Amino acid sequence: MASLAAARYGKDNVRVYKVHRDEKKQTQTVTEMTVCCLLEGDIETSYTEADNKPVVATDTVKNTIYILAKQNPVDPPELYGAILAAHFPAKYSHIHAAHVNIIVHRWTRINVDGKPHPHSFLRDGAETRNVEVTFRRNEGFTITSKIGGLLVLKSTGSAFHGFHRDEYTTLKETWDRILSTEVDAQWTWKRYQTVAQVESDAATFDKTFEAARKTTLKIFAEDNSASVQATMYKMCENILAEAPRVEAVEYTLPNKHYFEIDLSWHKGLKNTGKDAEVYAPQSGPNGLIKCRVVRRPASKL
Structure with missing residues (x-):
């Protein structure tokens, strides 16, 4: 049936x-x-x-x-x-x-x-x-605001080492790499009951969007990134601190890889490690990292 x-x-x-x-x-x-x-x-x-x-x-x-x-x-x-x-x-x-x-x-x-x-x-x-x-x-309104399709890249200031290794692992540790991602960030607001309440926060929506975008770009650029995970968590923390009406922040960041090309086969040409200048941008597969960070209840602060 x-x-x-x-x-x-x-x-x-x-x-x-x-x-x-x-x-x-x-x-x-x-x-x-x-x-x-x-x-x-x-x-x-x-x-x-x-x-x-x-x-x-x-x-x-x-x-x-x-x-x-x-x-x-x-x-x-x-x-x-x-x-x-x-x-x-x-x-x-x-x-x-x-x-x-x-x-x-x-x-x-x-x-x-x-x-x-x-x-x-x-x-x-x-x-x-x-x-x-x-x-x-x-029940009222559930509202989620988002940044989508914001493509960013930095040519240094990112590392990835100390990760778990076993018999399936081939990835080499690195202390300096290119970091690129397409930012998908979203934040969910505390519930509104009426259109009038939403309208009263009209300026807050714009202000928070600009602040979240600025925070995303600033932390991406300035953070000496130990991993995408660590960097995105800092972004979430900052948005929650700046926007008291926001209850939760989520990021979805694909890791857009740029791989070194070993050119030593051609007359010993050095293009790896500290000598790397020419890279091969990858279309896939790629890492995909997500997180959702919520505001802790006041009693736990």
Whole structure:
């Protein structure tokens, strides 16, 4: 006997671009997003009995995404995500929860002759600012903010030695290596109950994103890294210290390897150890390191 255990549906890959025109300053600001919005509720019969009456069409979800973007601020994305997620349970009594995922694509204002241009922008990397918002009726909002696709590299200041060795180990210890990774960092906020509470923290979301990004880059650059694990833990600690409303921080860091090339076969050419200058970037396999660091209860501090 089959039974529907879980279900959600909605619209994915909704591309949204919004321009804000400041007539007083004669400048424009742009935001480009990719939005996914999925709904949960009393929708079982649409799966089990081919009954479409409870289905709020995914096209309706798409239209709502655009209309609410027109009627409300889209910055910070945490606020827009909360407005969008709260809309569906408020509008439809049989919808109990909404899950919103927002990817904000990076547009950076162009500097011309040392001055920021009022309406021209460039895509200076694949990095994105991401947000996940879940709203459940009678439970409030769960909000997670993210940095995605931030590619970083340093040519020294990283080591890896003293690790466990056994009959399966071939990796050599190193006291100096290239360290490169694509940062995927996220932090989960304490629960909010209303859109108004989220709106009151709008400036905090922006401030924390910039602080988390700055902390990530600073520690990556300055830490004399004993391992990816040790470096990422320091990043988590710092974000928790700087953002009191954040409950947990997670990092996912793939280790993008750059291997030395032994060229001694060619006339004794030295290109290993302290003589290494030419490396072979690797596409895989690669190390993948994750951690989640939570705030300790006050009684344990």
